[in-house]
Amino acid sequence: MSDAILTISSKNYSSWSLRGWLLCKMAGLDFTEQPVDLSHAASRQELLLLSPSVLVPRLSHDGVEIWDTLAIAEYLNEVFPEAHLWPRDRFRRAHCRAVSGEIHSGFYNLRSALPMNLKARHEKFKVFSGARPDVERIRTIWTECLESHGGPFLFGRPTVADAMYAPVCARFRTYAVDLPPALQAYCETIFDWPLMQEWTEGAMAEPDEIIELEVEF
Known part of the structure; x- marks a missing residue:
C-alpha cells in the first residue's frame, strides 16, 4: 500500500476532489484514496459550498499534509518535477499559473x-444572469489558451490548468451550456482523457442516494 493518502469526497459532486485527484494522477504519485463520510455535516457543507475552510481534497505524503488544491499542485511539482505539471516555458508557465489561480x-x-453532477444531463438549462459573466470569462480564457498554445489541451499537453478546468467542462455538459466548436472540442478532449474517464466511472458507481443537496441553486 502507498504511504500517500488522498482524502476526497463524492466523485459525482465534488469538483475540488476531482482536481486534487487529477493532479496526483498526473504527477504519477502512488496514492490510496480515502473517501470521507458523506453523511457527516462538514462533508455536506463542502458539497454545498458553505464551508469556510474546505479540507478536501487533502493529500498526506511523507509526513506532509496539504489541503489546498493549488498547494497540492505546487507540492507535487516540487516532488515530481519530471511530470511537468506546469509548462516548461516561462511565459506559458506564467499564463498557466494565472488562469489556474483565477x-x-x-x-x-x-x-x-x-x-457539479456528473450523473445529470439537462437538454436545456437557463443559466441565471449572475453566472453568465463567469461563463463568458471561461470562454475567453479557453479561447486564448487554445489559440496561443495550439491545443488540444489548454497548454498543448495536460497541465495544472486542465485539472482545474476539467470540472467546468463537466458542468457545461451537464447544463447544456452552448460552446463554439473549438471549445466544445476542448471539452471532448477532457472527456476522452483516460484519467477523466477513470474518475467518471467511479462517480457513476456511487449510490444515487449518496447525498441530498438541501439548497436551491
Missing part, C-alpha cells in the same frame, strides 16, 4: 448556479 479563487456564481 478558477481557484473566483467564479463563485458559476459554481453556485451550475453545481
Whole structure:
C-alpha cells in the first residue's frame, strides 16, 4: 500500500476532489484514496459550498499534509518535477499559473448556479444572469489558451490548468451550456482523457442516494 493518502469526497459532486485527484494522477504519485463520510455535516457543507475552510481534497505524503488544491499542485511539482505539471516555458508557465489561480479563487456564481453532477444531463438549462459573466470569462480564457498554445489541451499537453478546468467542462455538459466548436472540442478532449474517464466511472458507481443537496441553486 502507498504511504500517500488522498482524502476526497463524492466523485459525482465534488469538483475540488476531482482536481486534487487529477493532479496526483498526473504527477504519477502512488496514492490510496480515502473517501470521507458523506453523511457527516462538514462533508455536506463542502458539497454545498458553505464551508469556510474546505479540507478536501487533502493529500498526506511523507509526513506532509496539504489541503489546498493549488498547494497540492505546487507540492507535487516540487516532488515530481519530471511530470511537468506546469509548462516548461516561462511565459506559458506564467499564463498557466494565472488562469489556474483565477478558477481557484473566483467564479463563485458559476459554481453556485451550475453545481457539479456528473450523473445529470439537462437538454436545456437557463443559466441565471449572475453566472453568465463567469461563463463568458471561461470562454475567453479557453479561447486564448487554445489559440496561443495550439491545443488540444489548454497548454498543448495536460497541465495544472486542465485539472482545474476539467470540472467546468463537466458542468457545461451537464447544463447544456452552448460552446463554439473549438471549445466544445476542448471539452471532448477532457472527456476522452483516460484519467477523466477513470474518475467518471467511479462517480457513476456511487449510490444515487449518496447525498441530498438541501439548497436551491
